[in-house]
Amino acid sequence: MGSYFIGVFLFALGIAATIALHELGHLLAARSFGMRVRRYFIGFGPTLWSTKKGHTEYGVAALPLGGFCDIAGMTAQEPLTPEEAPHAMVNKPWWQRIIVLSGGVLMNMLLGFVILYFIAVSSGIPNPYADRTPTVGEVACTSDQIDAETIDDCTGIGPAGKAGIKVGDRLLAIDGHEMETFMDLRDYVFTRPGEDVEILVERGGQQHTFTVTVDPVKRMNPRGEMVDAGAVGLANAPVVDAVKTFGPLEAVPATAKFTGMTLEATVEGLIKFPSKIPGVVASIFGAERDMEGPMSVVGASRTGGELVERSLWPVFWMLLAQLNFFLALFNIIPLPPLDGGHIAVVLYEKMRDFFRRLRGKPAGAPVNYDKLMPLTMTMATILLTIGVIVIVADVVNPIRLFG
Structure with missing residues (x-):
């Protein structure tokens, strides 16, 4: 039982690291283009701890439901001091803004790939070259x-x-x-x-x-x-070489191929995600929990505990890699308040200004985020509600890998 709780703690720590590195991706990209980062926080809500270094406040907040990297001038409606204006995101070229907004996604993709690479050279990954035709x-x-x-x-x-x-x-x-x-x-x-x-x-x-x-x-x-x-x-018939360990060099293309397969499966899971929510709600009231349904950080941590309890460390790390891929792809959905929503706004401005130039008109004003606020709040409420539902289900009727 002690190893189970160690596994729960380690996976929860892995989730925290995943969130921290996602936001670090935004921070590093912003800094590389001279943008001003005001705050870098893990969690939301009341501040539990913080410290300031340079122009950036680093901290941990009470609700471990994500994190944020507050970059000055993310929208044109955001107040700026005269000193911040030259370093504001909104005043930077569009392609720099896209890179910064994609920084968290790229960090999660890189982290997932690195985790799978080390599994490939140590204990082995599902062989992406194996013939899996049902035989x-x-x-x-x-x-x-x-x-x-x-x-x-x-x-x-x-x-x-x-x-x-x-x-x-x-x-x-x-x-x-x-x-x-x-x-x-x-x-x-x-x-x-x-x-x-x-x-x-x-x-x-x-x-x-x-x-x-x-x-x-x-x-x-x-x-x-x-x-x-x-x-x-x-x-x-069993698949020949279903799991294979690769050498340090051959593991690079093998991991890349397996990453592609994992991303494809993740996209399919995201498409099915809305249809799984009614089943999660039903499971709260006693219905059988879908083994392929969504899990919260609570459920994922409990699963990590089960894996460590049985010394299934490769599966533990693979689950963490998959979490990074899910977070990356989920965040590029083009809806606010996700990263993809902000990217969609920048691309819209770029396309709009292109067609305005063709008609001999100057560039239009930046998108008014105040007008997007109803959509942003609606999406945030939906995501928060779904998060609470899945957490409750993971407490009262968790997914158990081993019965």
Whole structure:
């Protein structure tokens, strides 16, 4: 139990470091272009501690829900002293403003990459070069499920075997739907007991289509209820070199490729994020928690504790890397008060002025952020509400990796 709490503390510390480095990315970029940084804080709300060095106040605030880097003149409506004006962000070239606003995102991307690189050269990462085409490892009979861990005995080769599918066949599609993982096959036939499905496979470099009649069986759903389901009697073959350790040089392109795969999965997760919120709300009142649903800093820290308790340090660090990628991509969503919202404003001003020049007009005035305040406050309220909901769910019905 002691190692669990150590893991919780370490992951929470990792989250704090992630936030601090994100804001440090903004600070370093601003300083490099001569912008004035007034405040660099971790957290929001009442100040717990602060100190001032040069023109910048550094501090920690009471609510650990993020952080901020207060750069003078982020908007044209912000009051400036005569001494600050030459160093104000709004008075700098547009491309410098974009770089500064992207500084936190770039820092998180770099940090995530560095973490994955060290995992790649030490314990190994999921091999980005491995062939993960779902491949048949076993052709078996089908039978009813007895309990959560037991399937009834049976004999024969099952419907897939009778149709002609063999061990080693690579599964490409089912009823015209591409199969990326073996779970796609299982999920598809689960809801089609007694129906015929067309399975496209690759064997010896050639493609073949087999008509398989899905067997009706009894299976346990995620809520523990025994329901009518479908099965075809196929099991997946393990992926060869699924996890691989790389040398210091070859780890660079391998980590870059795996980073790309992780970012793609993160984007898919962000797209699905709004649809997951109702399930999180339901879990507060006793519904089963979605293992792929969103987690707060509380839930992520608890997961970190579970991983350390079982000495799964590579997974611990990989989770922290994924957190950095999520924070980076989430922050470039083009809505205020996120970094992407500020970037969108700068790009809008640039495009607007370009078309004004084409018409022989001078550059327009900077965007009035006061007019954006209703949208900003609405988005901030939504994000805060979602954050509170997920934190409550992580307290009363947390995601548990190990039951």
